[in-house]
Amino acid sequence: MDITHEDRVVIQSLSPYWHEQRVTALDMLRLDLVHPVVSGNKWYKLRLNIMYAQDHGFKTLLTFGGGFSNHLIATAYTARKAGLACVGVVRGKYPVLTPTLQHCVDEGMQLIFVTKEDYERQGEPEWEQQLAAQFDELYIIPEGGDNEWGRKGAGLISKFIKQDYTHIALSVGSGTTLAGIRNKINAQQNVMGFVPMKGGTYLTEHIASHLVPAQNCNWQLFDNWHFGGFGKRTDELLSFMNDFYTINNIPLDIIYTSKMMYGLRALLTDDHFRSTDRILCIHTGGLQGNVSVQDKLVYR
Numbered sequence: 001m002d003i004t005h006e007d008r009v010v011i012q013s014l015s016p017y018w019h020e021q022r023v024t025a026l027d028m029l030r031l032d033l034v035h036p037v038v039s040g041n042k043w044y045k046l047r048l049n050i051m052y053a054q055d056h057g058f059k060t061l062l063t064f065g066g067g068f069s070n071h072l073i074a075t076a077y078t079a080r081k082a083g084l085a086c087v088g089v090v091r092g093k094y095p096v097l098t099p100t101l102q103h104c105v106d107e108g109m110q111l112i113f114v115t116k117e118d119y120e121r122q123g124e125p126e127w128e129q130q131l132a133a134q135f136d137e138l139y140i141i142p143e144g145g146d147n148e149w150g151r152k153g154a155g156l157i158s159k160f161i162k163q164d165y166t167h168i169a170l171s172v173g174s175g176t177t178l179a180g181i182r183n184k185i186n187a188q189q190n191v192m193g194f195v196p197m198k199g200g201t202y203l204t205e206h207i208a209s210h211l212v213p214a215q216n217c218n219w220q221l222f223d224n225w226h227f228g229g230f231g232k233r234t235d236e237l238l239s240f241m242n243d244f245y246t247i248n249n250i251p252l253d254i255i256y257t258s259k260m261m262y263g264l265r266a267l268l269t270d271d272h273f274r275s276t277d278r279i280l281c282i283h284t285g286g287l288q289g290n291v292s293v294q295d296k297l298v299y300r
Protein backbone atom coordinates (compact mmCIF):
# COMPACT_ATOMS: atom_id res chain seq x y z
CA MET A 1 0.00 0.00 0.00
CA ASP A 2 1.36 3.41 -0.85
CA ILE A 3 -1.02 6.24 -0.17
CA THR A 4 1.39 9.13 -0.12
CA HIS A 5 3.24 11.34 -2.55
CA GLU A 6 6.92 10.74 -1.91
CA ASP A 7 7.71 12.17 -5.32
CA ARG A 8 6.64 15.58 -4.01
CA VAL A 9 9.33 15.65 -1.33
CA VAL A 10 11.99 18.26 -2.03
CA ILE A 11 15.06 19.65 -0.35
CA GLN A 12 14.75 23.41 -0.15
CA SER A 13 17.54 25.81 0.73
CA LEU A 14 16.74 28.40 3.36
CA SER A 15 17.42 32.01 2.59
CA PRO A 16 21.06 33.04 3.28
CA TYR A 17 19.51 36.17 4.78
CA TRP A 18 17.77 34.00 7.40
CA HIS A 19 20.92 32.15 8.48
CA GLU A 20 23.24 35.13 7.90
CA GLN A 21 25.55 32.79 6.00
CA ARG A 22 26.94 31.45 9.24
CA VAL A 23 27.10 27.98 7.65
CA THR A 24 27.82 26.77 4.12
CA ALA A 25 24.41 25.22 3.61
CA LEU A 26 21.13 25.20 5.51
CA ASP A 27 18.50 23.12 3.77
CA MET A 28 15.13 21.71 4.71
CA LEU A 29 13.81 18.29 3.78
CA ARG A 30 10.13 18.92 3.13
CA LEU A 31 8.54 15.73 4.44
CA ASP A 32 5.47 17.84 5.17
CA LEU A 33 4.73 17.51 1.45
CA VAL A 34 4.37 13.72 1.67
CA HIS A 35 0.67 13.96 2.48
CA PRO A 36 -1.74 16.56 3.91
CA VAL A 37 -3.04 14.20 6.62
CA VAL A 38 -0.39 11.51 7.10
CA SER A 39 2.27 14.14 7.05
CA GLY A 40 5.97 14.04 7.54
CA ASN A 41 7.47 11.31 9.63
CA LYS A 42 4.14 9.70 10.52
CA TRP A 43 3.83 7.83 7.25
CA TYR A 44 7.33 6.38 7.61
CA LYS A 45 6.67 5.18 11.15
CA LEU A 46 3.39 3.56 10.14
CA ARG A 47 4.09 1.98 6.78
CA LEU A 48 5.97 -1.12 7.95
CA ASN A 49 3.57 -1.56 10.86
CA ILE A 50 0.62 -1.59 8.45
CA MET A 51 2.40 -3.95 6.12
CA TYR A 52 3.12 -6.32 9.00
CA ALA A 53 -0.48 -6.17 10.24
CA GLN A 54 -1.85 -6.88 6.77
CA ASP A 55 0.57 -9.73 6.09
CA HIS A 56 -0.35 -11.41 9.37
CA GLY A 57 -4.12 -11.21 9.02
CA PHE A 58 -4.78 -8.55 11.66
CA LYS A 59 -8.08 -6.73 11.22
CA THR A 60 -7.98 -3.93 13.80
CA LEU A 61 -5.28 -1.38 14.58
CA LEU A 62 -5.13 0.16 18.02
CA THR A 63 -2.86 2.95 19.09
CA PHE A 64 -2.46 5.61 21.76
CA GLY A 65 -2.28 9.39 21.83
CA GLY A 66 -3.31 12.65 23.42
CA GLY A 67 -6.01 15.04 22.25
CA PHE A 68 -3.66 16.77 19.81
CA SER A 69 -1.78 13.74 18.51
CA ASN A 70 -0.73 13.84 14.86
CA HIS A 71 0.02 10.13 15.21
CA LEU A 72 -3.65 9.36 15.99
CA ILE A 73 -4.88 11.14 12.85
CA ALA A 74 -2.25 9.49 10.69
CA THR A 75 -3.17 6.06 12.05
CA ALA A 76 -6.90 6.66 11.58
CA TYR A 77 -6.39 7.71 7.97
CA THR A 78 -3.98 4.90 7.02
CA ALA A 79 -6.12 2.25 8.70
CA ARG A 80 -9.14 3.34 6.69
CA LYS A 81 -7.12 3.27 3.47
CA ALA A 82 -5.79 -0.18 4.33
CA GLY A 83 -9.28 -1.47 5.06
CA LEU A 84 -8.54 -2.07 8.74
CA ALA A 85 -10.73 -1.14 11.68
CA CYS A 86 -9.12 1.31 14.05
CA VAL A 87 -9.20 2.21 17.73
CA GLY A 88 -7.56 5.17 19.44
CA VAL A 89 -6.90 5.07 23.16
CA VAL A 90 -6.89 8.70 24.32
CA ARG A 91 -5.36 10.05 27.50
CA GLY A 92 -7.88 12.12 29.44
CA LYS A 93 -11.51 13.08 28.92
CA TYR A 94 -12.77 15.28 26.10
CA PRO A 95 -16.49 16.05 26.49
CA VAL A 96 -15.89 18.35 23.52
CA LEU A 97 -13.61 16.72 20.97
CA THR A 98 -10.51 18.60 19.85
CA PRO A 99 -10.26 19.20 16.08
CA THR A 100 -7.69 16.38 16.00
CA LEU A 101 -9.99 13.90 17.74
CA GLN A 102 -12.95 14.95 15.60
CA HIS A 103 -10.81 14.31 12.54
CA CYS A 104 -10.01 10.81 13.87
CA VAL A 105 -13.70 10.07 14.36
CA ASP A 106 -14.43 11.33 10.84
CA GLU A 107 -11.86 8.84 9.54
CA GLY A 108 -13.74 6.05 11.30
CA MET A 109 -11.58 5.67 14.38
CA GLN A 110 -13.30 4.46 17.54
CA LEU A 111 -12.06 6.44 20.54
CA ILE A 112 -11.63 5.09 24.05
CA PHE A 113 -10.93 7.65 26.76
CA VAL A 114 -8.84 6.46 29.69
CA THR A 115 -7.36 7.98 32.83
CA LYS A 116 -3.73 8.97 32.95
CA GLU A 117 -3.07 5.94 35.17
CA ASP A 118 -4.60 3.48 32.69
CA TYR A 119 -2.86 5.22 29.81
CA GLU A 120 0.49 4.63 31.50
CA ARG A 121 -0.26 0.89 31.47
CA GLN A 122 0.38 0.62 27.73
CA GLY A 123 2.85 -2.14 27.12
CA GLU A 124 1.61 -4.18 30.12
CA PRO A 125 0.74 -7.64 28.75
CA GLU A 126 -2.31 -7.93 31.04
CA TRP A 127 -3.87 -4.72 29.78
CA GLU A 128 -3.02 -5.55 26.18
CA GLN A 129 -4.78 -8.92 26.58
CA GLN A 130 -7.85 -7.16 27.97
CA LEU A 131 -7.87 -4.84 24.98
CA ALA A 132 -7.24 -7.67 22.51
CA ALA A 133 -10.26 -9.56 23.87
CA GLN A 134 -12.53 -6.65 22.93
CA PHE A 135 -11.61 -6.35 19.25
CA ASP A 136 -11.29 -8.50 16.15
CA GLU A 137 -7.65 -9.62 15.48
CA LEU A 138 -6.05 -6.67 17.21
CA TYR A 139 -2.63 -5.25 16.30
CA ILE A 140 -1.32 -2.73 18.82
CA ILE A 141 0.99 0.09 17.76
CA PRO A 142 2.55 1.96 20.70
CA GLU A 143 2.18 5.70 21.20
CA GLY A 144 4.16 7.60 18.57
CA GLY A 145 4.65 4.42 16.51
CA ASP A 146 7.52 3.70 18.85
CA ASN A 147 8.35 0.08 18.01
CA GLU A 148 10.84 -1.73 15.80
CA TRP A 149 8.76 -1.32 12.64
CA GLY A 150 8.33 2.35 13.47
CA ARG A 151 12.07 2.88 13.77
CA LYS A 152 12.84 0.79 10.69
CA GLY A 153 10.26 2.77 8.71
CA ALA A 154 11.71 6.07 9.94
CA GLY A 155 15.11 4.78 8.84
CA LEU A 156 13.81 4.90 5.26
CA ILE A 157 13.97 8.71 5.51
CA SER A 158 17.77 8.29 5.32
CA LYS A 159 17.50 7.87 1.55
CA PHE A 160 16.95 11.64 1.32
CA ILE A 161 19.99 12.48 3.46
CA LYS A 162 23.21 12.99 1.53
CA GLN A 163 26.53 12.17 3.14
CA ASP A 164 27.88 15.69 2.82
CA TYR A 165 25.55 17.10 5.46
CA THR A 166 27.50 17.51 8.69
CA HIS A 167 24.38 18.05 10.82
CA ILE A 168 20.83 16.73 10.66
CA ALA A 169 18.27 18.61 12.77
CA LEU A 170 14.85 17.26 13.61
CA SER A 171 12.08 17.60 16.13
CA VAL A 172 11.55 14.88 18.73
CA GLY A 173 8.41 13.53 20.40
CA SER A 174 8.88 9.86 21.22
CA GLY A 175 12.34 9.74 19.63
CA THR A 176 11.29 7.02 17.18
CA THR A 177 12.19 9.06 14.12
CA LEU A 178 15.51 10.19 15.56
CA ALA A 179 16.50 6.61 16.47
CA GLY A 180 15.47 5.29 13.05
CA ILE A 181 17.51 7.91 11.24
CA ARG A 182 20.52 7.76 13.59
CA ASN A 183 20.72 4.01 12.96
CA LYS A 184 20.79 4.44 9.21
CA ILE A 185 22.94 7.44 8.32
CA ASN A 186 26.71 7.78 8.39
CA ALA A 187 27.92 7.61 12.01
CA GLN A 188 30.04 10.75 11.45
CA GLN A 189 26.99 12.90 10.74
CA ASN A 190 25.70 14.78 13.79
CA VAL A 191 22.04 14.34 14.66
CA MET A 192 20.44 17.16 16.65
CA GLY A 193 17.08 16.45 18.24
CA PHE A 194 14.96 19.39 19.42
CA VAL A 195 12.46 18.41 22.11
CA PRO A 196 9.34 20.60 22.49
CA MET A 197 8.70 19.33 26.03
CA LYS A 198 10.06 20.65 29.33
CA GLY A 199 12.93 18.49 30.58
CA GLY A 200 12.82 16.49 27.37
CA THR A 201 16.33 15.12 27.69
CA TYR A 202 14.81 12.35 29.82
CA LEU A 203 14.38 10.67 26.42
CA THR A 204 18.13 10.22 26.03
CA GLU A 205 18.29 6.81 27.68
CA HIS A 206 15.21 5.55 25.89
CA ILE A 207 16.57 6.56 22.49
CA ALA A 208 20.04 5.18 23.23
CA SER A 209 18.51 1.80 24.06
CA HIS A 210 17.23 1.56 20.48
CA LEU A 211 20.46 2.48 18.73
CA VAL A 212 22.85 -0.09 17.34
CA PRO A 213 26.05 0.36 19.37
CA ALA A 214 28.16 1.53 16.41
CA GLN A 215 25.61 4.28 15.72
CA ASN A 216 25.20 5.45 19.31
CA CYS A 217 27.41 8.49 18.75
CA ASN A 218 27.24 12.02 17.40
CA TRP A 219 23.70 12.72 18.52
CA GLN A 220 22.33 15.14 21.08
CA LEU A 221 19.00 16.39 22.42
CA PHE A 222 18.20 20.08 23.03
CA ASP A 223 15.30 20.95 25.30
CA ASN A 224 15.78 24.65 26.06
CA TRP A 225 13.23 25.79 23.47
CA HIS A 226 9.96 24.35 24.79
CA PHE A 227 8.21 27.72 25.25
CA GLY A 228 6.54 26.63 28.48
CA GLY A 229 6.00 22.97 27.62
CA PHE A 230 4.46 20.65 25.07
CA GLY A 231 1.69 22.38 23.13
CA LYS A 232 2.47 25.72 24.80
CA ARG A 233 3.15 28.77 22.67
CA THR A 234 4.04 32.44 22.92
CA ASP A 235 3.46 35.47 20.70
CA GLU A 236 7.19 35.48 20.05
CA LEU A 237 7.01 31.96 18.63
CA LEU A 238 4.06 32.89 16.42
CA SER A 239 5.81 35.93 15.01
CA PHE A 240 8.91 33.78 14.45
CA MET A 241 6.76 31.40 12.37
CA ASN A 242 5.34 34.25 10.35
CA ASP A 243 8.79 35.72 9.69
CA PHE A 244 10.11 32.29 8.76
CA TYR A 245 7.32 31.88 6.25
CA THR A 246 7.79 35.33 4.79
CA ILE A 247 11.53 34.86 4.31
CA ASN A 248 11.72 31.17 3.36
CA ASN A 249 8.24 30.45 2.05
CA ILE A 250 7.96 27.39 4.28
CA PRO A 251 5.08 26.92 6.75
CA LEU A 252 6.12 25.55 10.15
CA ASP A 253 3.84 23.89 12.69
CA ILE A 254 3.23 25.33 16.16
CA ILE A 255 3.98 22.16 18.17
CA TYR A 256 7.22 20.79 16.76
CA THR A 257 9.02 22.31 13.80
CA SER A 258 8.67 25.96 14.86
CA LYS A 259 10.43 25.24 18.16
CA MET A 260 13.16 23.31 16.36
CA MET A 261 13.85 26.14 13.93
CA TYR A 262 13.75 28.72 16.71
CA GLY A 263 16.33 26.67 18.62
CA LEU A 264 18.47 26.15 15.56
CA ARG A 265 18.44 29.87 14.89
CA ALA A 266 19.55 30.55 18.46
CA LEU A 267 22.43 28.09 18.03
CA LEU A 268 23.41 29.72 14.74
CA THR A 269 23.60 33.19 16.29
CA ASP A 270 25.46 31.68 19.23
CA ASP A 271 28.23 30.42 16.92
CA HIS A 272 27.48 26.79 17.66
CA PHE A 273 28.43 25.85 14.08
CA ARG A 274 31.49 26.19 11.87
CA SER A 275 31.25 28.16 8.68
CA THR A 276 32.00 24.96 6.72
CA ASP A 277 29.08 23.06 8.26
CA ARG A 278 26.20 21.89 6.11
CA ILE A 279 22.90 21.44 7.92
CA LEU A 280 19.81 19.56 6.83
CA CYS A 281 16.66 20.26 8.85
CA ILE A 282 13.84 17.77 8.55
CA HIS A 283 10.34 19.21 8.27
CA THR A 284 8.35 16.46 9.96
CA GLY A 285 4.97 17.96 9.05
CA GLY A 286 2.21 18.47 11.61
CA LEU A 287 0.70 21.45 9.79
CA GLN A 288 -2.90 20.34 10.39
CA GLY A 289 -2.22 21.08 14.07
CA ASN A 290 -2.08 24.79 13.22
CA VAL A 291 -5.88 25.13 13.13
CA SER A 292 -5.87 26.41 16.70
CA VAL A 293 -3.63 29.37 15.76
CA GLN A 294 -4.83 29.93 12.21
CA ASP A 295 -6.00 33.48 12.84
CA LYS A 296 -2.51 34.45 14.06
CA LEU A 297 -0.63 33.09 11.06
CA VAL A 298 -0.02 34.71 7.69
CA TYR A 299 -0.33 31.30 5.98
CA ARG A 300 -2.47 28.23 6.11
Ligand SMILES: *Cc1c(COP(=O)(O)O)cnc(C)c1O
Nearest residue numbers: 173174175176177256284285286
Ligand atom coordinates in the same frame (compact mmCIF):
# COMPACT_ATOMS: atom_id res chain seq x y z
C1 LIG B 1 5.00 13.26 15.74
C2 LIG B 1 5.84 14.37 15.32
C3 LIG B 1 7.19 14.48 15.71
C4 LIG B 1 7.83 13.53 16.68
O1 LIG B 1 8.27 12.32 16.10
P1 LIG B 1 8.84 11.14 17.03
O2 LIG B 1 9.18 10.06 16.08
O3 LIG B 1 7.69 10.72 17.93
O4 LIG B 1 9.97 11.65 17.80
C5 LIG B 1 7.94 15.54 15.20
N1 LIG B 1 7.38 16.45 14.38
C6 LIG B 1 6.08 16.40 14.01
C7 LIG B 1 5.54 17.46 13.13
C8 LIG B 1 5.27 15.36 14.46
O5 LIG B 1 3.97 15.34 14.11
